[in-house]
Amino acid sequence: MAVWSIRLHSPIEYYINLKGIQDGKYPSGAAFSPNDLLIPQVIGAVAKKFAIEDQAALRQAFQVRYGSVLEAGLNDKYRKRLANKSLTTTEIDAINARYAAELSKTVRSGLKIDFDYLSVGVDKASGKAMAAALPEAWTTIYPQLFKVIVDTRLQNVAIPKNLAKLDDASSLLFASHAMRNLRRGLTIISEDDRLNSVATIKGNTAADLMQGLDRFATQYFDPLFQTIDQEDPISGAYVRQTTLEISNQQRQLAGFNATINDLQNFRGLKQNLSDASSSGASFSTTGTSSVQLNESGINEIAGLVERATLADYLTEVLNKRQGKLVEIAELEKELAMLKNPLPANTSTAFREAATEQFKTIVDQYTELLGLAQQRFTGFINQMYAPASSPQVLGTLLPPRSLQILGLSALLGLIAAGIASMLRPEKIRKVAERAPPMVLAVNG
16 A cells, blocks of 8 residues: 555756856845745745645745756766776876866856646646746846846946046046046956947947056046146145055955965865875776766865865955055055156146046946946846756656655565465465365275
8 A cells, every 4th residue: 555655756857047147146246046046926926827826835846956957968078088097196186176167167057947846736738837937937026126137346436427627636636536436347347248248339348448548547647647736735635545545455455365375275274184085086987988986086076166166266365356456556656646746737738638538438438337237237037048948857756755665665575474484384284174085996
C-alpha cells in the first residue's frame, strides 16, 4: 500500500538571462537576489492571474536560483581540457582557476526557475504559463515597489544650466565644481556597457564629450582659472575648503589601503590553509575521455570560486582607490593654481568665447544625461530575456516518496525472509497430519 501512496511529480524548468543587472546589483545599486522573484507581491500577482487561491502553496511550488543553460556546455569544455593526461599540476591549477571564474560569471548571468505545477493542481500548459509569468510579474512589480531602475549615481552629477560669464572668481570656482561633476558623470556613462552607446542628437557619446571637456580645460578654463586673485575673499574661502577636502580624501584613501592589505593577507592565509589540506588534483581521469570530480576536487572548486569572489572584491576596492587618487590629484592641481595665480591678461572676447564653449558642453552633457536615464527607465521591460522555453522534466520521485519506496522495499525483503524461514516447518507439520497413503494391488 505504501507504494501506491507515492506521488510522482514533473517539475517545469525555465531559464532566463538577466539584463540591466551587473555584479549582482540593480541599476540603482541595490543588491539583487533570486528571491526577489518570490516576494509576496509577485506571487500574489501570479496567483491572481491564474485564479490560485492558496498563495502559500504557489510560493512553495517555485524555486529560483542562479543558473544558465550554458552550464552543461561549460562543464563539458573543461572536462575535455582536463582529460589530457600530460597536464602539469601548474596547468591543472590554471585551468581550474579559469573554470571557477567562468563558471561563476556564467551562472550569475541568469536564473533557473523550477515549478512543481502538480502541487498546485494545474495541468502542464497552465504550469508552463505560470512559470513564464513569474519573471514577468517581477519585472512589473519590483521596480515600482523599490525604485531599483534609476542609477542613483547619475542623480548626483547633474549640472545647472544657468551659468554666468566666466569673468570673476565666483563664476570660475562654480565652473570648476561643475567640471568635476561633468567628469564623474561622463566616466559613469562611458564605463557602463548599458550606456556607453548612448549619443546626443549631434552624435556625441560620453567619450566624445570627455575629449571636448579636456580640450576646453586646456584651451580656455585653465588659463582663466590661474588668473583668480588669491586675495579675493571667495578665493580664500575656497582654498581653505579645498585643503580640508584633500585631507578628507586622503583619510578615505588610507581606508582603502588598509582594506586592500587585509584582503591580501586573508587570501594568503586561505591559500596556505588550502595547500596544507590539499589531497590531490581536482579532477581524476578514467580512460581517455571522461573526467570525474572527487570530494577533494569539489572542495577545491568551491575554494576557487571563493577566491574568485575575493579577487572581484579586491579589484573593486583597487578601482575605488584609483578613483580616489585621481580625485586627490585634481584637487591638488586646483589648489596649486589658486595659490600661485598668473597675471590677468585675457581679453573680454576670450572670456566670452570660453563661456559659450562651456555652455555648449553643458547643454550636450545635460542631453546625454537625460538619455542615459531614459535608457535605464527602459530596462523596466528588459530586466530579463528568456533563455529557454518552459519545459517539463521527466517524471521524478520526490525525496519523501523515495524514502517511502525504500522503506516499502525493506519491509518486503524482511517479510520474504520470514516466510522462507517458516515454510519448511509448515510443510513438515502438514505431512504429519496427513493419513498414510494406501496403494491398491490387484491380485
